[in-house]
Amino acid sequence: MIGLGPLTGLTAGVTLAAVVATFGIARLRGRYDTIDSFWGLGFALIAVVALPFGTAPVPMRLVVAVLTVLWGVRLSVHLHLRNHGKPEDPRYRKMVERAGPRPAARLFVRVYLVQAVILWFVSLPVQFAMYGNGFGVTAWLGIALWLIGFVFETVGDEQLRRFRADPANRGGLLDTGLWRYTRHPNYFGDACVWWGLFLLACAWWPGAATVLSPLAMTFLLVRGTGKPMMEASLRRSRPRYADYVARTSGFVPLPPKRTAAR
Numbered sequence: 001m002i003g004l005g006p007l008t009g010l011t012a013g014v015t016l017a018a019v020v021a022t023f024g025i026a027r028l029r030g031r032y033d034t035i036d037s038f039w040g041l042g043f044a045l046i047a048v049v050a051l052p053f054g055t056a057p058v059p060m061r062l063v064v065a066v067l068t069v070l071w072g073v074r075l076s077v078h079l080h081l082r083n084h085g086k087p088e089d090p091r092y093r094k095m096v097e098r099a100g101p102r103p104a105a106r107l108f109v110r111v112y113l114v115q116a117v118i119l120w121f122v123s124l125p126v127q128f129a130m131y132g133n134g135f136g137v138t139a140w141l142g143i144a145l146w147l148i149g150f151v152f153e154t155v156g157d158e159q160l161r162r163f164r165a166d167p168a169n170r171g172g173l174l175d176t177g178l179w180r181y182t183r184h185p186n187y188f189g190d191a192c193v194w195w196g197l198f199l200l201a202c203a204w205w206p207g208a209a210t211v212l213s214p215l216a217m218t219f220l221l222v223r224g225t226g227k228p229m230m231e232a233s234l235r236r237s238r239p240r241y242a243d244y245v246a247r248t249s250g251f252v253p254l255p256p257k258r259t260a261a262r
Helices: 004-029 034-053 058-083 090-098 103-122 124-129 137-165 185-201 205-222 227-237 241-247
Strands: none
Touching: 004 034, 004 103, 004 124, 034 058, 034 103, 034 124, 058 124, 058 137, 058 185, 090 103, 103 124, 103 205, 124 185, 124 205, 137 185, 185 205, 227 241
16 A cells, blocks of 8 residues: 555656557557547556555445546547547647647647646546545445436447438438437536546545546536537538527536527
8 A cells, every 4th residue: 555645646657658658659650649549548547556555445446446447448449439440630630730840749748748647637536536435425426426427428429429320411410319408418428427536536535625637627628629629610510500509508418498490
């Protein structure tokens, strides 16, 4: 067993090493969007590294690790399959074009190192939860919230995958299933997962100090690289998107509004 302080140092080093290795793989593949496939696996790696060192009861540590690994592996597999066989994500191509004479070095610092810091910071509730006091009210609430988020994220992604796989939907807009109630069921689910893990960290009072971690993840999804970038692209490519925005909640699932067009 080691203390929480040394553990956070260990996970920081592991995260950095894993991101450097991912960058090497990206260079070999010639695709900088490899970091997207690593994102979820990075959280799973931190959970596995932290598992043996905590002082929380073993069942508590196992639950935290399993929930994190399930979420992380599913997300990484989903993103890898989504990108496989397709050209590199346009976001990364634009970054390369704007990076100047040394694009690899610039992308390593501006994308890979930045994501390493964010990944480690967002994972703090997982690390703190390994030192908690066991299953109390907040832990059970956290598990319930995690489950809601995991279902929303998994079902939303699968509904979108099936919609895109049907040639009849080419150029169309998914507004059924979970997408009828929120424009981003997968992002909403992602946020719920991390607020659930935060509640698990609150099984002991220092865990409450990690509240900035789920706030950071939620901010990235709602105001950062998630929702705004996705919606900007859809506004340009989908003529019906403005009507969809007018009647559908932007994040939290709500009954659709009535609009004049309907």
